[in-house]
Amino acid sequence: MTDTSCTADRITVCANSFLPVRLLDKDGAVIAQATYLIGVDQTLNPKSLTRTVRVTATRFLIDPNFPASELIFTAKSGQTTTVAISPGTFQAQGSMEVPAPLGNSTFSMTATLLVPDAEPITTPAYNDPNTLRCDNNPGLKRYYEQGCINPAVTPVLTTMSGLPYIANNIRNAFWNLRPSTLTRNKGATGANRQAACSAARMKALPPADPAIVDKSCDEYPFAGTSEGGANAIIAWVPLAEQNSQGGLLQSFYSDNRVFDGDKFQVTLP
Secondary structure (H helix, E strand, C coil): EEEECCCCEEEEEEEEEEEEEEEEEECCCCCEEEEEEEEEEEECCCCCCEEEEEEEEEEEECCCCCHHHHHHHHCCEEEEEEEECCCCCCCCEEEEEEECCCCCEECEEEEECCCCCCCCCCCCCCCCCCEEEEEEECCCCCHHCCHHHHHHHCCCHHHHCCCCCHHHHHHHHHHCCCCEEEEEEEHHHHHHHHHHHHHHHHHHCCCCCCCCCCCEEEEEEECCCCCCCCCCCCEEEEEHHHHHEEEEEEHHHHCCCCCCEEEEEEECC
16 A cells, blocks of 8 residues: 555644556456555543544545445454445445553554455555654543654644734744744753842843732743743743643643654744
């Protein structure tokens, strides 16, 4: 099978491949032939090591003599799903729950074609080109201790747009050429915050908006990133927004399994 590209995100990976099939008689002559487009979509779970694999078989370039058929897909770990295509049907789907091993891994399976009055045809192994990252890192919330993501996709943080003062500070940072792609660095949080919101830098800030009752110094890039620190853009924001920001960031890191050294993008839709 030859892989072609398709769209993926942080918790889904997919690949398409072509599967040509020829039915032969006992003398080796071609009786019928067809080509299948096999779509493999994996839905990962950032809270579990089990993934859902959906297989879609689309049959085309088929001659009228090609009979009804079944494709039995078997994962390397033993799970199976059957996709049946009748003569008047050109597409069908099946799915299976497949465990994902810890570490960096790929998904592989074989397909067995069953047609009436013919020997089963087993295709060469299908190897998905996407590499998954599955871990049991205890640094996340208890219920996130194990899970899988697609490390090839950089997750995007959008929730800061709901915090108006913090969002304005991020926009100002973007205008001042601070990066939108950041690298998580939890260990640098304390030093970066102290450098960004030092007494001297806070003293140089304009007065806070009178509508702000409890003011707090906000910095972008965030303190818990490698890009944070003394070069961050700072502003006065409500303490309530600052507290909400911490929760939103932690949820984002957990939902996308963003660990130290991982990149993520900040955007304000």
